[in-house]
Amino acid sequence: MKNKLLLLLSLITVSGFSQNAPINFETSGNGATWNWITFENGANAPLQIVANPSATGINTSSTVAKLTTLITGATFAGVESVHQLSVPSGPSAFGTYSITASNCTVKIMVYKSVISDVGIKFVNPTNGSTGEIKKSNSVINQWEELIFDFSSKIGETNDQIVIFPDFQTRTTDNICYFDNITFGPEIEKPNLPLDFESGTITYSFSNFGNAVTTKIPNPQSNGINTSSNVAKLIKNAGTTWAGSFIELANAVDFSVVNSIKMKVYSPYAGKTFKLKLENLTNAAFNIEVDAVNTTANAWEELTFVFPNVVNANNYKRVVVFCNFGAVGTGETYYFDDIKLNTNLSASxxxxxxxxxxxxxxxxxxxxxxxxxxxxxxxxxxxxxxxxxxxxxxxxxxxxxxxxxxxxxxxxxxxxxxxxxxxxxxx
The missing domain is CATH 2.60.40.3080 (Immunoglobulin-like)
Incomplete structure (x- = not known):
């Protein structure tokens, strides 16, 4: 009973500290004087607070965080703030982060010499976590801002932030800088059709298996696709199942039709494109279908039929795999206009x-x-x-x-x- 009472009092103490943000690593700001712990990184060299290596572009701040991830480190090597329970006397740690609609979008600026995933997760006082969300940088040796959507975790309260700046198996030691971690309102998410044309919607892709997907101007505006913007997927060397996913504001509505169309542009013909749909919170609710393209270096529309789809499973995550089953070589694919096959309803x-x-x-x-x-x-x-x-x-x-x-x-x-x-x- 005494231990339970002490735990309850500790949790009450934690609730007295609000979240310390933004985390900008400046002398007068948050993060620079925190007790950061490096984990699973070989010799576990400490996080350094250093001068900005390139105070240009989107990040002109004076100081940033630096971590060198080592070959001898684990793929998930990183740093974490200490729990607020460890420093109850003041704002020297992350504080408590109650995830709401007004602060569930997390942004971080990164400057890296390699393309790889960056992961972020949050941990509560009893060491339960949100699970990490991973995003890949798309450029090297310049600052880039990555966006992480924690809206599926609204209602959870945490007191620790964990950052994985180079989530991969490494062949070299890599210097990673990060800075300006901010917390903002829920972003406007897209719905089908996914045409990447909106100027207000943030098309935020999460990547896995060493794929990198970004929204870009259409580089092949011809044939059946003359739209302004498309998604570009680079399949770097990694796994056969490399891909990217994007989350929707509303679930795909299969009440009338059971198939989806997607335009693709591939450097090769005869390759498998996999489209997978997932529920955001229940991993058991997912369905995937393959389609094979027949044309190289031209836009082609593929049809994905979901024969036993359960509409009540609320599929709100769309996952795209290009050349599924083959290890990437750094080749580039484009996809666009993911939409329900509404031709069926008017037959x-x-x-x-x-x-x-x-x-x-x-x-x-x-x-x-x-x-x-x-x-x-x-x-x-x-x-x-x-x-x-x-x-x-x-x-x-x-x-x-x-x-x-x-x-x-x-x-x-x-x-x-x-x-x-x-x-x-x-």
Whole structure:
């Protein structure tokens, strides 16, 4: 009972300290005199407060924080402020940070010699954390401001900030500078269609696997895409599943259609583009679908069909993978106009007129339709492609003898519109 009382009193003491921000590492500001702890960085050299190495551009402040991340350090090497409980006598630590709609957007300026992820997380007095959010810098040897969205953590209270300035496996020791950590109101998030044209919306991408995605002016304004802005994804050497995600203001609405279109520009043809949708708070609610491009160095529109999508799962995170399954080489992809395939809702084609028999089937499945069909693709219940069929006829028999028993979804095109039929394999 005594220990519980002491813990309660400690938490009450913590609540008496407000958040100390912005963290600007100036003599008269916050951060410069705090007791920062370096972790998992080889010999764990301390965080240094040094003169700004390049007082130009967006950051002309006098002093900044410097951490050299070492080859011998872990991928997640970094620094953390001490808990406010450790310094209860004054504003010499981070203080308490109660995340609200007015302070959930965290910005940090970084100056690095390499492209890699920067991670930020917050920790509460009992060492529970928000989990880190990672963003990659897109330029080297100049100041850049990264934006971190903690709106999904509104309501949580923390008293420690943790910074991972170089979240990667290193082949060299890397000098990282960071500065001007600020806290602001919730940013305006986009919705579908994602066309990257708004001047007020912040298109904030989070990257993983050493991919880097940014909004840029359209460098290939031709063909089917003459829009002003697009997303650029650089797939650096790293993992086969490198990609980026962006969060939406509202969940994707699959109440009418079950497919999404996306325009892509790739240096290669025949590559797999994966589109994954996730719930923001429940990792179990996710669904992903692949599509393969057929054209190199030209805009092409791909269609992603989600055959067993559950609309109630509230998918508000859109994840894009380019050339999925292959390790990046530093190549560049562009994508744009991610939108629901609304052509389906205005169709005059009678889907009920399609004859699919026998269904359930053992080995052979026949489709009959009055209007010729094409581009037949069979998906399993996870949304993965299991077969593509070269069809351009009114009647066709599929051989499904190699498939396991279960539920599948047959997608096909009629007059440039996409339709789906459920298939049961015995």
């Amino acid at each position: 005059t084609f009678d889907l009920e007129s399609v004859k699919l028999y026998p269904n359930p089937c053992a080995d052979l499945l026949t489709i009959q339709v009055a209007t010729p069909i094409s581009d037949c693709v069979l998906y399993n219940s996870l949304g993965q492609v299991v077969n593509r069929f070269d069809v351009n006829t009114n009647e066709y028999t599929f051989n499904l003898s190699h498939l396991d028993a279960g539920i599948y979804y047959l997608n096909f095109m009629v007059n440039d519109e996409l339709f789906t039929k459920k298939v049961i394999k015995k």
